[in-house]
Amino acid sequence: MSIQTLVEKINATGNPTVVGLDARLEYLPDYLSADIRREGRISLEGAAQALRRFNYDLIDALHDIVPAIKPQSAYYELLGPAGIQTLASTISYAQAKGMYVIADIKRGDIGATASAYAEAYLGYTQVWGETLPVFGCDAVTVNPYLGTDGVEPFLKECRAHQKSIFVLVKTSNPSSGEFQNRDLEGQPLYARVAEKIAEWGQGLDTACGYNQVGAVVGATYPQEQKIVRRLLPHAYFLVPGYGAQGATAQDIAGAFNDDGLGAIVNSSRAIMCAWKKTGKDGLDYQEAARAEAIRMRDDIVAAIR
Amino acid sequence: MSIQTLVEKINATGNPTVVGLDARLEYLPDYLSADIRREGRISLEGAAQALRRFNYDLIDALHDIVPAIKPQSAYYELLGPAGIQTLASTISYAQAKGMYVIADIKRGDIGATASAYAEAYLGYTQVWGETLPVFGCDAVTVNPYLGTDGVEPFLKECRAHQKSIFVLVKTSNPSSGEFQNRDLEGQPLYARVAEKIAEWGQGLDTACGYNQVGAVVGATYPQEQKIVRRLLPHAYFLVPGYGAQGATAQDIAGAFNDDGLGAIVNSSRAIMCAWKKTGKDGLDYQEAARAEAIRMRDDIVAAIR
Numbered sequence: 001m002s003i004q005t006l007v008e009k010i011n012a013t014g015n016p017t018v019v020g021l022d023a024r025l026e027y028l029p030d031y032l033s034a035d036i037r038r039e040g041r042i043s044l045e046g047a048a049q050a051l052r053r054f055n056y057d058l059i060d061a062l063h064d065i066v067p068a069i070k071p072q073s074a075y076y077e078l079l080g081p082a083g084i085q086t087l088a089s090t091i092s093y094a095q096a097k098g099m100y101v102i103a104d105i106k107r108g109d110i111g112a113t114a115s116a117y118a119e120a121y122l123g124y125t126q127v128w129g130e131t132l133p134v135f136g137c138d139a140v141t142v143n144p145y146l147g148t149d150g151v152e153p154f155l156k157e158c159r160a161h162q163k164s165i166f167v168l169v170k171t172s173n174p175s176s177g178e179f180q181n182r183d184l185e186g187q188p189l190y191a192r193v194a195e196k197i198a199e200w201g202q203g204l205d206t207a208c209g210y211n212q213v214g215a216v217v218g219a220t221y222p223q224e225q226k227i228v229r230r231l232l233p234h235a236y237f238l239v240p241g242y243g244a245q246g247a248t249a250q251d252i253a254g255a256f257n258d259d260g261l262g263a264i265v266n267s268s269r270a271i272m273c274a275w276k277k278t279g280k281d282g283l284d285y286q287e288a289a290r291a292e293a294i295r296m297r298d299d300i301v302a303a304i305r
Numbered sequence: 306m307s308i309q310t311l312v313e314k315i316n317a318t319g320n321p322t323v324v325g326l327d328a329r330l331e332y333l334p335d336y337l338s339a340d341i342r343r344e345g346r347i348s349l350e351g352a353a354q355a356l357r358r359f360n361y362d363l364i365d366a367l368h369d370i371v372p373a374i375k376p377q378s379a380y381y382e383l384l385g386p387a388g389i390q391t392l393a394s395t396i397s398y399a400q401a402k403g404m405y406v407i408a409d410i411k412r413g414d415i416g417a418t419a420s421a422y423a424e425a426y427l428g429y430t431q432v433w434g435e436t437l438p439v440f441g442c443d444a445v446t447v448n449p450y451l452g453t454d455g456v457e458p459f460l461k462e463c464r465a466h467q468k469s470i471f472v473l474v475k476t477s478n479p480s481s482g483e484f485q486n487r488d489l490e491g492q493p494l495y496a497r498v499a500e501k502i503a504e505w506g507q508g509l510d511t512a513c514g515y516n517q518v519g520a521v522v523g524a525t526y527p528q529e530q531k532i533v534r535r536l537l538p539h540a541y542f543l544v545p546g547y548g549a550q551g552a553t554a555q556d557i558a559g560a561f562n563d564d565g566l567g568a569i570v571n572s573s574r575a576i577m578c579a580w581k582k583t584g585k586d587g588l589d590y591q592e593a594a595r596a597e598a599i600r601m602r603d604d605i606v607a608a609i610r
Contacts, residue, residue: 116379147483178452
């Protein structure tokens with residue numbers, strides 16, 4: 001599914017947000033894992049099974065009002081092979097429910113290795129003459145530090161299979177400026193990366209006006225967001241940092257274009273842990289997640305109008 | 306195992322090299338997968354099983370003369386959950402044979418996420434009050450683009466469990482200079498990253514004179530290697546690019562200190578595919594890998610003397 005499909009889903013739901021599925025056991029209501037713990041399956045496999053159910057239930061609760069999920073690979077890797085199985089299952093389940101899937105993997109490597117990553121997450125594996133799907137995501141996040149030949153294999157998959165990537169430009173964390181904001185021959189490093197994104201996107205425009213090559217731009221840096229918006233008018237922005245990391249809807253308004261499009265805002269903890277604020281011991285985690293997703297949607301849509 | 310353990314293994318074998326286990330089906334002699342293909346298991350699981358056997362056989366052939374392995378995560382991810390199982394098994398098998406394991410994952414993310422990666426590969430997962438191992442590597446590679454708070458969680462595991470990291474400084478690929486060699490306020494970006502590595506290593510010195518925080522410096526850039534060597538006299542260098550990527554033993558001599566230590570040189574394809582050059586249809590892949598590992602060792606040791 002191309003970035004155009006994401007735009008269509010955003011338009012259909014009237015919701016420019018993505019739910020970050022950070023598979024953390026501390027986000028799970030206790031009673032959801034009670035059976036597994038009673039059976040003594042306090043293991044990576046037991047944890048991965050509990051989190052798969054939680055993910056499926058959240059997808060069930062959100063798929064008609066939220067256009068996309070963003071699973072964060074790290075939390076699945078933290079549960080070993082069983083965690084990766086839950087990641088793969090979650091991707092398939094969300095897609096079957098019509099959601100767009102952005103795997104937050106932040107990979108970046110030399111050409112041959114980047115090809116393996118790109119094929120794993122966006123393309124196919126060749127096994128003894130057969131072409132097999134692996135994770136089959138719609139988009140991934142990519143780290144630019146290695147330059148063009150670390151990104152080109154992802155572009156190849158974008159061209160072949162109508163996929164998208166979001167390249168790290170200005171990340172949401174407190175120390176992101178240590179390198180990203182320093183002056184690289186007359187412009188901050190993050191702006192130099194944005195320049196490259198414009199190059200990398202050549203030939204990858206879509207009919208909706210947006211390019212398959214997008215940018216990660218943290219909600220926590222509204223000034224940089226406006227600058228990158230000007231540099232890359234046709235790039236979709238994946239915007240982390242809203243809510244738990246402290247950014248408000250006003251802070252992210254500058255990530256959007258005048259058409260009300262151009263950015264998709266992530267929230268993970270606030271949605272996954274919405275049940276912790278209702279005083280019902282997690283019995284309402286689906287309803288609570290849905291209510292928070294609607295609140296977030298309305299908050300952001302009001303700010304960008 | 307700390308960087309000191311790696312140095313001890315390098316001294317014991319007289320071999321400053323690491324075999325890169327890039328789990329690629331095209332590196333496997335045909336006959337090794339014949340049973341699996343005959344059974345019709347042309348699947349990610351079948352491929353992962355064949356590659357696990359190949360890895361084990363290579364470790365059997367090399368563990369007494371090569372101090373370390375460097376599995377490249379991308380090739381395991383390309384086989385989905387079954388591939389990750391092969392990665393985990395390979396790590397355990399190599400460690401049981403006394404080898405030091407550097408997982409080449411090149412991860413970098415915001416603090417909370419970087420903690421999950423650091424715990425997965427160097428530390429432990431907390432599951433319902435129990436502390437469980439996951440991949441249990443000795444070292445990993447880390448991407449610096451997010452700055453200190455993306456690296457700090459890895460340093461925490463280094464401090465807690467005597468582990469090491471190798472931070473990307475100057476990568477071996479052709480386009481690495483696009484960002485890494487441009488001037489960042491008076492120094493190339495790669496040198497600025499090296500400066501940060503000196504900070505990040507504070508308190509992580511070991512008795513052997515080397516620090517737990519090392520650097521990835523490509524063999525293909527001898528000039529930059531010498532500069533980083535001067536900037537970071539106590540950092541161990543992980544040096545990719547020898548052999549298949551075109552760098553010679555002379556090119557990497559500058560990565561070493563006068564004590565003959567300070568760098569570990571990677572070779573993947575030349576060792577894994579050594580059997581392709583002997584005309585024996587792969588029947589000798591263990592002997593061929595061992596012969597190539599010895600040739601490489603002697604080539605490099607002669608150049609750094």
